[in-house]
Amino acid sequence: MSELLKMLGCRYPIIQGPIGMFNSPTMVAAVSEAGAYGMLALGFSNPDEVKKLVDEVRQLTDKPFGANIMLINPHNEKILETLAGAGVKAVTTSVGSPKEIYPIIHDLGMKGIHVVLALQHAIRAVTAGADALVVVGSEAGGLRSVNSESSTMVLVPLVADHVKIPLVAAGGISDSRGYKAVFALGAQGVQVGTRLLASNESPAGERWKKAIVECNDGGTDLILSSNMRTAERIIVTPWIKQKMADPAVKNIADELDRNPAATGNYERAAFGAGQVSALIKDIKPIKAIIEEMVS
Template identity: 35%
Template sequence: MQLTKLLHIQNPIIQGSMARISTPALVVAVSEAGGLGVLTTTGATANSLQQNLKTIRAATKKPFGVNLMLQQPNIAELLPVLQADPVPVVFTSAGNPAPFMKELLALGTKVIPVVPNVKIAKKMAALGASAIVAEGLESGGHIGTETTMALVPQVVAAVTIPVIAAGGIGTAAGVKAAFALGAVGVQVGTAFLAAEETPIHNNYKQLVIQADDNGTVVTGTGGNQVRSLKNALTEILLATTDPARFEQLSQGSLQRAIDGDVDRGSFMAGQIAGAINEIRPTKAIVIELAKGVPTIIEDLF
């Protein structure tokens, strides 16, 4: 099924949720531009989530999504909000949505898990997921171990539900490549860091558009690896072997980045940052990405 039909959107372009960044202003801008804006719930309370939903609905009649990072400590507080006031789409990450998937689906909400490998993709499809986001390690923030190029076609072959490609996609050419791999849409985060409507300090946006192809680095170990733009903090983190010290340095680093602290902030961004060269309106970004969407299958070749 085409993603546009499944989600009732004009373009199969999904704005990836970014912790503390994809707030109502960006969500509305993306949805109004014909894509699907996705609200972050990181740091949200039940009251703030209710207010954010109210703000979005007052500003747009277009579909939008909400991301639930399932390992956040107050997830039990947030779920009832989405059950009492259903949203068009819920994206899940960092956890198992099985306990509430059926209920959300019964409410008419599409549930789309973000997965890093084929094994989890199969499990989510078996649970009844509406679609899958297959995210490669090129993405910003917390990453898996498989590249987008390798992961997407394997997930496409393993499940019968729609697959959305994510990780390292931020140009029209990248969108076209994702469709050639079998995806029916893309999820994009880093490109929207350079959107005029994105509520981050200009220092963050400047670091994104100034980055080159070697501008990001992965810090952390095991299942807690994070990709971000290189700066003084990443150098210190790479040299830190004490887990307690690493945690201390990381605490609050994302908010410091949002506030523009170029030395002590964790400026999460994907490898595609090297191809993002200017700050533009969200609408212009969506229009440019949509140029890579094939109109017919022959357009891929």
């Protein structure tokens, strides 16, 4: 059994990619019941919300599950205590310096897996005490830095050449081909975001799932956030594409609609997703996605 699987305690080395705006105990439990590692996304949560979410997941499954905490959240110590109390064995940490949190994670008897987007962050996370790393290539969905970044195919072996702790590859993995490839690159497992977003159990709206399934090669792009300090990968509609090329539009982020279900303004919808959307052609149950991946 790999070191990563020992940390996670589940059957397959597949981690559910946390999706910041969603915390669906049903989805987390479905991932864990399928043999993978279900994950709550606790980036902006407070301890009371966490207790409720953890209890809900526990009512649905007795299989291992974990959570992602963002290091900018001031409630992390209390959140970690709640998670440890619920029997969570491993958490992922992202968005912020891992320096202070790893002694706390270890004192609670848990393992911590830090999410990195670049080699220098990987080396720093090892020094901070991370037990493993999620290495996220530039094709991934979700928040990115504004720096020039490497793809999964380059970043995973690069990090593997420099650190000794287990690696989880993320970005661009949707099926058994991607899953198999990461082991050759030096990872012990995968983290999957966009593919699970387009599943039956995902709380993403139908229009979001449909946008992923209909997304073609080159159909996503990086946009700058309003404060210009981070980037985000979204599906570009023809309207968004046109505005991105328009010199009169200073920042496309300010033109996007974050709640298109309420406004009906789907041409401006900021549907987050990875480049791998081009490979996703159906919406199906999580169990079927995991079974195909490990087949």
